[in-house]
Amino acid sequence: MNRQIVLIGRPAAIPGPEHFELRTGPEPSLPDNGLIAETVALSVDPAMRGWVSAEANYLQPVALGSVMRSLGVARVLKSADPDWNEGDLFYGWTGWQDRVAISPEAILWRVDESLAPPSAWLSVLGLNGLTAAKGFAAFARAKPGETMLVTTAAGGVGSIVGQLAKRSGMRTVGLTSASKCDLAHDRYGYDIALDYRDVDLAGALDVSCPQGVDIFWDNVGGEIADLIFPRLAPGGRVIQCGTASIPSWSPWPEGPRRERDMVVKRLTWSGFLAFDGDDHANEAALATLRSLVAAGELNHDEQCMVGLEQAPAALAALYQGQNSGRIWVKP
Amino acid sequence: MNRQIVLIGRPAAIPGPEHFELRTGPEPSLPDNGLIAETVALSVDPAMRGWVSAEANYLQPVALGSVMRSLGVARVLKSADPDWNEGDLFYGWTGWQDRVAISPEAILWRVDESLAPPSAWLSVLGLNGLTAAKGFAAFARAKPGETMLVTTAAGGVGSIVGQLAKRSGMRTVGLTSASKCDLAHDRYGYDIALDYRDVDLAGALDVSCPQGVDIFWDNVGGEIADLIFPRLAPGGRVIQCGTASIPSWSPWPEGPRRERDMVVKRLTWSGFLAFDGDDHANEAALATLRSLVAAGELNHDEQCMVGLEQAPAALAALYQGQNSGRIWVKP
Structure with a gap:
């Protein structure tokens, strides 16, 4: 049976x-x-x-x-x-x-x-890891010293992409629930972990990202994303990995228009699915993950x-x- | 004086x-x-x-x-x-x-x-031409047979980018005012020119872009863009060159959220300014324009x-x- x-x-x-x-x-x-x-x-x-x-x-x-x-x-x-x-x-x-x-x-x-x-x-050697490693390799164009902000920083994807960014020499700022801030900081290496429900999240973001956000890895969309867009630095990259904060797309929700930010700040916004079939990119991402896991360097x-x-x-x-x-x- | x-x-x-x-x-x-x-x-x-x-x-x-x-x-x-x-x-x-x-x-x-x-x-050898040629080279990733839709198709940038796309083997669909549709079609080479004020613009887009829009070159943003996003094909590229339809950003206008389209259709949305200093890209774009103008191949x-x-x-x-x-x- x-x-x-x-x-x-x-x-x-x-x-x-x-x-x-x-x-x-x-x-x-x-x-x-x-x-x-x-x-x-x-x-x-x-x-x-x-x-x-x-x-x-x-x-x-x-x-x-x-x-x-x-x-x-x-x-x-x-x-x-x-x-x-x-x-x-x-x-x-x-x-x-x-x-x-x-x-x-x-x-x-x-x-x-x-x-x-x-x-x-x-997880780390499955779809979560593949999503993090492939998206980061394809879209982040990471430079040492830049700031990457990640939503759901303690989640299956966010916990990995934060560590990959840190290994690239970036400053990492993670948003997660209050109870997971220590985890994001201590175990997933985020330089700063913020409670996404903080009543003054805008102020906390200003303090945490004084030079703005260079890479915004977004797993949630919605109102949190609305706080980040005005804080994106010129040349910023937005990587849309999910839309977890939006419970329904029927009726289709509205939000602040992005057109002006896109032009004035010369942003690049990329959406992707790890399923997308690029065998070479998959193999490269998986090889990175496997070697890090084997070396015990990916929590x-x-x-x-x-x-x-x-x-x-x-x-x-x-x-x-x-x-x-x-x-x-x-x- | x-x-x-x-x-x-x-x-x-x-x-x-x-x-x-x-x-x-x-x-x-x-x-x-x-x-x-x-x-x-x-x-x-x-x-x-x-x-x-x-x-x-x-x-x-x-x-x-x-x-x-x-x-x-x-x-x-x-x-x-x-x-x-x-x-x-x-x-x-x-x-x-x-x-x-x-x-x-x-x-x-x-x-x-x-x-x-x-x-x-x-115009064609100045900022308009540079904008069209540089943006197209940097972001379009044009493939023959794909469909590119351009807003303000008869304008200083749109008239040039449409011709560049056509030369790359693309199908081109241009939006312009009713009085300029013939100009866009006959002189700037658009396969189809549509009146952007058409009461059934959505229907006209469906007929004109049966396989969806692969590249959306947008000079206007706003409600026209809101009609195009649902018609973007998987892997589509949005090139945000201007926001002419939006008269003011104070108060900041709202529109349909894009997060879901970005992920599900694996879109790339790029904003840019031709001012951005990349001498190599500028020289390449200008050389293209000058040779086309010299040959009489750019109206x-x-x-x-x-x-x-x-x-x-x-x-x-x-x-x-x-x-x-x-x-x-x-x-």
């Missing part, structure tokens, strides 16, 4: 446990040229909000009644593909379930347990929730910022 | 003749290491609105009571600089006046009358208004879109 978490309702904004159901299905059968694998670590990602909404964005919506889309690490049980053997571990589109029948195209890359445990391959933290049935609650905890470290589910 | 147009009031939005005054000053005296020159063609530019506003943007505001800042072509009368001789022509920061005492740093480049008449050096149009005293009215005509071709003033 195969336990699966199935999407049963579409949230208006943030998904919660009420939108999912635990179902027990039959054992999967081996696909032609594919694999059957047992999941060992399942991912819980901010992007899931977009995947379960009715509107297609960069991926088709998850269909109602089907297994929740997720990345995961799984161990091969049976293989009809000569590249994969029983016992091999991979990172790929497993879905929230105990066992998965998967074609090789849905596998992202091999997992090497000797480098880091499976759960690390969901990362995890929080495990045990039991497949915990996955919807883990997702809700993620959106409430209750997690401490990158959350994952052990089925 | 030296006639000068002086700024006497700050407009809340669009400058008009009431904000200027014709004054007669003394003959200028030769600066140390500088030049005295006689203006032969004076520029009238959309950017002047920003230069006369109280708020500094990329240049300090023009001081009340001082000569209106402008670019112009002038002929050297006296020189204390060995690089410049009597009779030489240059393009530089002359201001709206008959004669100018100028230091060599305020000169942009030499004017070669054998290539094109002085007025052309204000450009001018409208001359005679008499220094016409300059404020020429500026007002520019903002009302009454001009036909790049407007300039012969003192």
Whole structure:
């Protein structure tokens, strides 16, 4: 029998446990040229909000009644593909379930347990790390001494990109919740960590970024971004990695126009998805991450929730910022 | 005696003749290491609105009571600089006046009358051409067959950038006033020219850009830009060259948030000013323009208004879109 978490309702904004159901299905059968694998670590990602909404964005919506889309690490049980053997571990589109029948195209890359445990391959060596390293390499144009400001600085992406920026000789300023400021500073190396709910965040930003913000790595958008744009330095780069602060795009929200800042300050604003297929950039980013992890030079933290049935609650905890470290589910 | 147009009031939005005054000053005296020159063609530019506003943007505001800042072509009368001789022509920061005492740093480049008449050096071989050629080279990442949409397609910059895009093998769609659609199509080579005031502009855009917009060269911002963003193709590039449709930034206007489009469509949005000092990029852009003009392969149009005293009215005509071709003033 195969336990699966199935999407049963579409949230208006943030998904919660009420939108999912635990179902027990039959054992999967081996696909032609594919694999059957047992999941060992399942991912819980901010992007899931977009995947379960009715509107297609960069991926088709998850269909109602089907297994929740997720990345995961799984161990091969049976293989009809000569590249994969029983016992091999991979990172790929497993879905929230105990066992998965998967074609090789849905596998992202091999997992090497000797480098880091499976759960690390969901985070610092998975999509979070790839997002941080690839976006930073592609768009930051970092110069030593410049100031980079990161929103959700203690999150899966922000904690990594802050460390990469610091290694490039930048000053790093991170925004996070009050309870995670010490973590952002002490463990992820931010020179300054600010509470994003500070009643005088504008004043705190002025003090923290006296020369303005050269690189704005934004995971949230919205009102926080509205505070940063006026503080961007000429030649500034904005890297839009997510829009976590905006619960819904229907109706489409309004905000201050950016056109004038773009021209007068000669800004470059880049949006990106780590999924974008540039194999060379992916390989370079992953090589950087693997060597840093192997050398113990990239701090990362995890929080495990045990039991497949915990996955919807883990997702809700993620959106409430209750997690401490990158959350994952052990089925 | 030296006639000068002086700024006497700050407009809340669009400058008009009431904000200027014709004054007669003394003959200028030769600066140390500088030049005295006689203006032969004076520029009238959309950017002047920003230069006369109280708020500094990329240049300090023009001081009340001082000569209106402008670019112009002038002929050297006296020189204390060995690089410049009597009779030489240059393009530089002359201001709206008959004669100018100028230091060599305020000169942009030499004017070669054998290539094109002085007025052309204000437009296609001046800041307009430089803006179009430099911005296109730096940010468009043009691919044959892609669609570029240009606002103010019949204007000083739009007329040139459309021709450059066409030469790169792109489909070009231009927005302009109804009376200039034929001009944009027939003379500036736009595949499709649309009336930006069309009551069903959205529908016209859908028909004209069935695959979406790959490059959006925007001189206006505002509500027109709000129609284009949802029609940008994945990987689209937005080049923000101006914000002509927005009369005032106080109070700061609002519009649809762009964060989601930036991420989901992996957009790159670049703002720039042709002033930005990259000598290599400037030389490359100017060389392109000069060779195209010399070969007669770049159409450009001018409208001359005679008499220094016409300059404020020429500026007002520019903002009302009454001009036909790049407007300039012969003192």
